Amino acid sequence: MTTARSKSGNPKRDGKVGNLRTEQKAQTRALILQCALEVFAERGFDGASVRDIAGFAGVNHGLIRYHFADKDGLWKAAVEFLFNRLHEEMAAPPEDAKLAPLEQTKSWIRRYVRYCARHPEHARIMVQESIRDSDRLRWAVKRFIKPDNEETRRRFRRLVEEGVYPDIPEHSFNYIITAAAQSMFMLANEMKYIYGLDVASDDVVDAHAEAIITLLFDHRARRAAVRRPKS
Amino acid sequence: MTTARSKSGNPKRDGKVGNLRTEQKAQTRALILQCALEVFAERGFDGASVRDIAGFAGVNHGLIRYHFADKDGLWKAAVEFLFNRLHEEMAAPPEDAKLAPLEQTKSWIRRYVRYCARHPEHARIMVQESIRDSDRLRWAVKRFIKPDNEETRRRFRRLVEEGVYPDIPEHSFNYIITAAAQSMFMLANEMKYIYGLDVASDDVVDAHAEAIITLLFDHRARRAAVRRPKS
DNA sequence: AATTTGGTTATCCAATTGAATAGCAGGGAG
DNA sequence: CTCCCTGCTATTCAATTGGATAACCAAATT
Numbered sequence: 001m002t003t004a005r006s007k008s009g010n011p012k013r014d015g016k017v018g019n020l021r022t023e024q025k026a027q028t029r030a031l032i033l034q035c036a037l038e039v040f041a042e043r044g045f046d047g048a049s050v051r052d053i054a055g056f057a058g059v060n061h062g063l064i065r066y067h068f069a070d071k072d073g074l075w076k077a078a079v080e081f082l083f084n085r086l087h088e089e090m091a092a093p094p095e096d097a098k099l100a101p102l103e104q105t106k107s108w109i110r111r112y113v114r115y116c117a118r119h120p121e122h123a124r125i126m127v128q129e130s131i132r133d134s135d136r137l138r139w140a141v142k143r144f145i146k147p148d149n150e151e152t153r154r155r156f157r158r159l160v161e162e163g164v165y166p167d168i169p170e171h172s173f174n175y176i177i178t179a180a181a182q183s184m185f186m187l188a189n190e191m192k193y194i195y196g197l198d199v200a201s202d203d204v205v206d207a208h209a210e211a212i213i214t215l216l217f218d219h220r221a222r223r224a225a226v227r228r229p230k231s
Numbered sequence: 232m233t234t235a236r237s238k239s240g241n242p243k244r245d246g247k248v249g250n251l252r253t254e255q256k257a258q259t260r261a262l263i264l265q266c267a268l269e270v271f272a273e274r275g276f277d278g279a280s281v282r283d284i285a286g287f288a289g290v291n292h293g294l295i296r297y298h299f300a301d302k303d304g305l306w307k308a309a310v311e312f313l314f315n316r317l318h319e320e321m322a323a324p325p326e327d328a329k330l331a332p333l334e335q336t337k338s339w340i341r342r343y344v345r346y347c348a349r350h351p352e353h354a355r356i357m358v359q360e361s362i363r364d365s366d367r368l369r370w371a372v373k374r375f376i377k378p379d380n381e382e383t384r385r386r387f388r389r390l391v392e393e394g395v396y397p398d399i400p401e402h403s404f405n406y407i408i409t410a411a412a413q414s415m416f417m418l419a420n421e422m423k424y425i426y427g428l429d430v431a432s433d434d435v436v437d438a439h440a441e442a443i444i445t446l447l448f449d450h451r452a453r454r455a456a457v458r459r460p461k462s
Numbered sequence: 463a464a465t466t467t468g469g470t471t472a473t474c475c476a477a478t479t480g481a482a483t484a485g486c487a488g489g490g491a492g
Numbered sequence: 493c494t495c496c497c498t499g500c501t502a503t504t505c506a507a508t509t510g511g512a513t514a515a516c517c518a519a520a521t522t
Contacts, residue, residue, distance in 0.1 A: 021489060025499060042363055046278030049479060060501045061480090067499095071480065124362045130421035131355045132273055141424040149425055168442035169435075171426050175415040176443060183410035184402065190361035193372040194380055195402050204400075211399035212407060216446055252519060256469060280509060291471045293512090298469095302510065 029067050032057045036078045041121035044128040045075055045136065075136060082122045083144040089115055102164045105155060106213050109181065113209035116185045117199065123182040149174060180212050260298050263288045267309045272352035275359040276306055276367065306367060313353045314375040320346055333395045336386060337444050340412065344440035347416045348430065354413040380405060411443050 035056040039048045050071050054061035068074040089111075096107050116123060126145075129137050156173050159165035184191060188199040197204060266287040270279045281302050285292035299305040320342075327338050347354060357376075360368050387404050390396035415422060419430040428435060 019490075021497095021499070028499080043277055044275050044359065044362075046274060047276075047363075050481090051479070062482090062502080063500060065481070127418070128275065128359060128362065130418045131275075131359065132278075133420040137420060138424060141421060145421065146425050166445050168445060169438050171415065171422060171428060171435075172439045172442035175418070175422070175439075176411040176446065179410035179414035180407040183414070184406040187358070187361045187406070189364040189368060190372060190376065191402060191406070193369055194377050197402060204402075207400050208403045208406075211403035214397050214399060215407065250520075252467090252469070255519095259469080281511090282509070292510090293472080294470060296511070 028057075028059065028063070032059065032064060032067060032074070033078055033081055036074050037082070037121045037125070040075060040078060041124035041128075045071075045134075050074070072136065076139065079125065079136075079140055079144070082119075082125065083148075085119070086115065086122065086148075089118075101155075101158050101162055102217065105159060106217050108155070109177075109213055109217065110206075110209045112178075113181045113212065114205060116182045117205040117208075120185040120188060120199075123186040127182075127186060152177070177212075177216065180216070181209075184208060256298075259288075259290065259294070263290065263295060263298060263305070264309055264312055267305050268313070268352045268356070271306060271309055272355035272359075276302075276365075281305065303367065307370065310356065310367075310371055310375070313350075313356065314379075316350070317346065317353065317379075320349075332386075332389050332393055333448065336390060337448050339386070340408075340444055340448065341437075341440045343409075344412045344443065345436060347413045348436040348439075351416040351419060351430075354417040358413075358417060383408070408443075408447065411447070412440075415439055 032053065036048075036053045039053045039056060042048075050064045051061045053074070054064055064071075064074055068077055090108075092104070092108065092111075096104050099107065126140065129140065152174055153170050156165070156170060160167045185199055185205075191197055191199055199205070263284065267279075267284050270284045270287060273279075281295045282292045284305070285295055295302075295305055299308055321339075323335070323339065323342075327335050330338065357371065360371065383405055384401050387396070387401060391398045416430055416436075422428055422430060430436070
């Protein structure tokens with residue numbers, strides 16, 4: 001367990017807003033949050049100990065109580081951070097507005113796959129929590145997952161209505177797409193041991209996004225990608 | 232926590248092989264294993280306590296040490312059980328041998344989706360363990376996951392060589408297919424809160440299998456399933 | 463009937479954990 | 493310069509945990 005912070009931090013001001021103490025406080029809070037993300041992702045809520053998280057951040061474990069009240073509060077703050085970042089990083093580029101729905105969806109898939117590769121903690125934390133049943137899950141579903149889901153549903157319904165997508169059950173669509181995008185990066189360890197492949201490689205990430213698009217969103221490209229039989 | 236076993240068990244013999252003690256022993260072992268599956272699936276390795284598992288099974292927690300040496304041994308025995316059951320229940324029916332590779336694959340998907348719905352603990356336990364990195368994961372990969380995976384790879388390669396499937400990376404294929412089949416059932420709690428849907432329903436299960444086949448394995452059926460645009 | 467065996471329970475132990483409380487030290491207001 | 497506020501640390505506490513040991517007792521063996 002390496003400590004991520006030296007005893008004294010960096011007390012040099014960089015001339016920004018706020019006084020030194022509030023700034024330091026915010027920094028410490030952010031540091032703890034970052035470490036909490038890693039530890040929660042790797043060990044799940046029960047498996048993660050506030051002491052490990054604090055040790056990882058190089059602070060006294062009492063501080064977590066001060067900043068986040070209790071372990072539950074820390075988890076919720078971490079999840080809040082995750083979804084805020086997701087929303088920021090998943091914003092569609094303005095030029096997407098001109099594209100047809102199916103093309104918009106392909107662009108969305110590319111962004112989402114790259115997000116999953118960049119931040120595997122997100123899926124790791126949420127999946128571990130969704131496997132169990134808890135107040136935390138209900139909180140996260142109500143606050144973040146369900147609203148995001150509504151958007152995916154709208155996207156899907158539009159594709160179906162435009163006649164470019166088969167009318168499968170919405171929940172099947174949702175779980176097939178998101179799982180296909182997340183799983184490889186969420187299970188990077190497993191993949192390392194099976195294929196000896198490092199998921200961090202950009203090649204692997206982009207190829208995965210294109211594979212999903214080929215299989216699920218582009219049956220023209222798909223037919224072309226199929227090798228002609230020898231006959 | 233309900234106890235699954237009364238104090239005295241059922242001491243009546245049913246005239247089978249083996250003496251009473253060995254039979255009882257096997258029964259107790261199986262009972263503990265069953266409870267371990269549930270608890271490991273719900274809470275992960277770290278979150279599950281041997282005392283809870285023992286309490287669930289209605290036995291003293293010392294017994295787990297006797298039957299499985301330690302917590303690790305219990306987990307491994309549980310996983311061994313899971314994969315043995317998987318192999319039994321996933322055996323292809325003899326008539327499949329006559330089918331073309333693509334049709335065999337569709338049949339395999341139907342069997343796998345139903346398996347995932349019937350035994351969601353399997354994916355729950357393995358995914359939680361694959362998210363972390365541990366000796367247990369390496370053990371499971373070497374012993375079960377990788378061999379099973381080789382088979383899926385062969386299946387995939389044959390489809391590609393027959394010219395009925397696009398030549399995407401093998402690992403992408405693997406994670407897209409398995410994740411698409413598992414995730415909805417693995418995350419049944421989440422789905423319950425998002426869609427209010429009970430995953431146990433046969434309708435939902437079969438429809439999900441067909442959705443996967445439509446999207447991923449049957450672009451002819453897929454085109455037919457797409458509503459024609461109004462134009 | 464007496465003795466041994468082995469599945470099971472009761473109990474203990476050290477380590478870890480989440481939480482609570484008291485105290486410290488240095489920045490900031492006066 | 494002085495004092496207070498607050499971000500942070502040190503320490504304590506009760507509960508839980510995995511594991512170890514010894515006692516128990518009914519089935520099996522003789």
